[in-house]
Amino acid sequence: MVLRLGIDVGGTNTDAVILRGREVLAGVKSSTTEDVIGGVRSALEAAIAEAGVDRSEIDVTMIGTTHFTNAVIERRALDPVAAIRLGLPATACLPPMVDWPEDLVEMVGGHRYLLRGGYEFDGREIAPLDEEELVRIAGEITEKGIRAAAISSVFSPINRGMEERARDILQAHCPDLPVVLSSEIGRIGLLERESAAIMNASLLSLSDHTVDAFGQALKDAGLTCPFYVTQNDGTLMAADMVRRFPVLTFASGPTNSMRGAAFLTGVKEAIVIDIGGTTTDVGALAHGFPRQASTVVDVGGVRTNFRMPDVFSVGLGGGTIIKGDAETLEVGPKSVGYRLLQKALCFGGDTLTTTDIAVRAGMADIGDTEKVAGLDADLVEAARAAIYAILERAVERSRISPDPIPVIAVGGGSILAPDRIGDLEVIRPENFAVANAVGAAIAQISGEVDRIFALEGTTREECLNSAEREASEAAIAAGADPDTLAVIEREDVPLAYLPGNATRIHLKVVGEMGGLDA
C-alpha cells in the first residue's frame, strides 16, 4: 500500500501527516520557522516517529504551501520587477499594474515599460518589436538592480513569438535575469495575464529559496522519494515547476483544507470552515470538490484569472482578540496570531482571546482552565454568541441551497465552532487540525493538453475528444485512477490567422491518485 507524507507549510504552522492508503497514521503540528527548513524538518520527524514507519518506505511527499500567497498579501520578500508590455500604440490607456494597490506596486518597484510590438487578433503585428527600446530597458534593469522581468505581449496566447524574442534580447544583455512570459501563465485578457506574470516574476527568488529549503529538509531527513507541490486546482506539480511558476500555488491552501475535510469525513456535499489563528476560510464542497469561483479572484488586491475555489474569509480565529464587556463587546479582527501560546490568558498571557472564551465555556480543554475561571459569565456568553453569529453569517454566504448539508470544521481554531450552526450539524473529524496536510497528501494527478489542432477534415468535437483522451492517458500514466477522471478545464481558441482552420485547445483532466482505496 502506498505510504505518503503530506506537509502543509502555513504562515503560522507547519503540519505533517502520514497516510497509508486511506488510513491517517500520524498527524502533527509544529511552528513555521523563518527559514522554512526547521519547521518542515521538525514536523516530518515528529510525524515519522508517531506513525512508527521506516522512512525509507515513504513512497512520495506532497507539500502544500501558502508561502507565496502570504508573501503577496503581507507584502514581503517580493523582488522588484521590470513589467514590460509589448503593444504600443495600442494599450496605452491602461499601463501595467493600473489596478494594483499602491503599496504592492511600490513593493515591486513600479517599473512599467510600454513599447511597440504585440499582435492583432488575426496574427498581424500591431507594430514591429522595438528592439532598440528593449536594449535600453536592459541597461536600466542592470543599472537599477531590477531582479526579474515579466514580458506581456498583446495576443500572446495566440502567438508567443514576440514575447520569446523579447526575452532572448533581454537575456543577451542581462544573462542571469529571470524572465517570465505572460503566455506561459495565462489566457486571453491582457491585464489579468500581465498581472499574474508580474507577481510571478516578483516571487522567483522566494520560490527558488523555498523549493531549495523543501528539498534540503527532505534530504536532511534522509527521504529520497520524489516530492511534489500542490497547485491552485488541487493537483500536483513537480518541484521545478514551482520554482518557475510560484503563482500557480496561490489557492492551494483552501483547496487542500477542503479536500482534506472531504477525505477525513467521507462527506461529499458540505460547507467547510477552516478556522486558523487569525482568519476563517469558508468554502463549499460539491461532489467532494471545492466549488470553484466563477468570476475573477483577487489575491492581495490584484485581479487574477486563475481557476480557484470560491472561498470567503472572515477575521475570526483562535487568536482573535476580545475587547470590552458584555455590552461593548468587540470580537477582532485583530489577532495575537502565532503568539497565542504566549499571549492568551489560558496560557498565562495577558490578552483575552476567542480561545479563552472557548476554554471558559467548556468547549475546549487546553491551557489552564484556572486562569480563565474568573471571566465574567455575561461576557463569555456574549462573546460566544458573537462568535457563532460570525460563523453563521459566513456559512450562510457559502450555502447555495436550503438543503441541510453538514458543516465540516477543520483547522487549529475549530474548537470555536459550536455543535450546530443555524440549522446545520457541525462535524469535527479526527485529525481536524491537520486537514490541510491531509489535503496535500491526497492531491490529485492531472493530465494536460495545450496545443494547436487543425480542424480541416475533422470536427471540433472530434478534436476535443481526442484531446480529452490524450490528457486522460497522461493522467493515468502519471498514476491517476481511471475511474475518477474528470475534465476541469476545456477551452478552444480559434486561431484565425493560421491556415487549415486551426484552433488552440487547452484541456485538463484530473483524477485521484491510485492506491487510496482498501
Add this chain to the structure above:
Amino acid sequence: MRDMADSCWTLDEADILALEVGSGILGTGGGGNPYIGKLRALQTMREGHKLRILPLDALEDDAKVVALGGIGAPLVSFERLKEGHEGLRCLRALEERMGFKADAVGCEEIGGQNSMEPLVTAAYAGLPVVDGDGMGRAFPEMQMTTYAIYGHRSTPSVMCDPHGNAVCFEHAISEKWHEIMARACVIAQGGASVLASAPMSGAFFKRHAIPHTYTQAIGLGRAVLEARAAKEDPIAAICEREGGQHIFSGKISDLKRHMERGFNIGVASVEGLDDCRGSVGEITIQNEFLVFRRDGEMQVCVPDLVVVLDLDSGLPITTEVLRYGQRVAVLALPCHELLRSPQALEVVGPKAFGFEDLVYHPMAETA
C-alpha cells in the same frame, strides 16, 4: 450652452463602480468589458478630467449631440486595450469635416464598456454626456440604435483605431450599409475601434433616445452592490428593479466561440442545476447573448434582454470571460418600449438576426 452646463451632475468613483455593474447587466454579455471601461473612467478622473452627465430635459432643442462608441469584437477590446484617445480623435475629425462644434456627447449603447467610452471622450473634450442612449442595452450592430431606427442618418461618421488611422464614412445609402462598411473597416483596423456619428439635434435626441439610461444603470448597479453588502439576493434585486425573471440556473458545459465577420459568434451550453437539474440550456451569442433556449424551446430572445450572472455573486458575466465550468444564472429582462414598435422589431427583432423560426413575444406584455 451655459445653462446646460449648470444642470450637469458630475460622477464620482462610487457612481463609476455602480455603472460598471449596471452597464454590465444591461450589456447582456457584450458592449465591451465593463471592468476595462471602469478602469479607463477612473484613470480619466485621476488625470483631473470631469465626467459629467446632462439630464435629458436640460438638453436644448438646437444642441448638437454626437453619439459615439466602441465597435468591434469584445474579446479584442479585452486583450488589445485601446490607445485611449480614439474617441476624441473621431470627434475632432468629424467636427472638422462637417464644420460644427459638438455641445454634448451621446451614448450609442449603455451596455458594457460603451457606457464608459462617451464619458471618457466627453471628459477629454470638456463636454457632458446626455442621460440616455440608443439601445437601453447592448446590440451587436450599429443600425440597431433607436437613433437609426427612428430616422437619424448617421453618416458622415469617423472611425479611429489605436494606430492613429482615421476613416470617414462620407455617405451610406442606409444604416445597414453603414454597419457593413464599418464592420469591414474595423476588421482591417484590428477589431476594436471607436466610431462617432453625424450629430443629432437635441430635439431629436429627447424624442428618440432611450431615456435616463445612465441614471438607470447607475441605480441598478447600486442596488446590486447594496444587496450584496447586505447579504441579500442581488438576483432578486435586479428582477424587482427591472421587471425581470430568473429563468435558469446551471453550469457551463460547453462553449463554442469564434471570430466571424468581426464579431464574436458562439453558443454556450448550460447544464441545469438546482431546480433546473435535468434540463439543458443554450445561449446563442453574437457579441451579446441573443437567445436563450431551454431543452430546445426558446424562452427569451432579442430585443428582450438575456442576462448571464454569476450564480452566487449576482455579478454580470460577459461573453469574453465565460468559461467552462462556471455556475451561472440566466435572467430575462424586458426591453424598453421604443425597441418593441413594428419598425424597431424589423431591425432588432429575432428575424433581423437570422432567427427565421423565432417569434418574439414581448416579456412586458406576457408578464
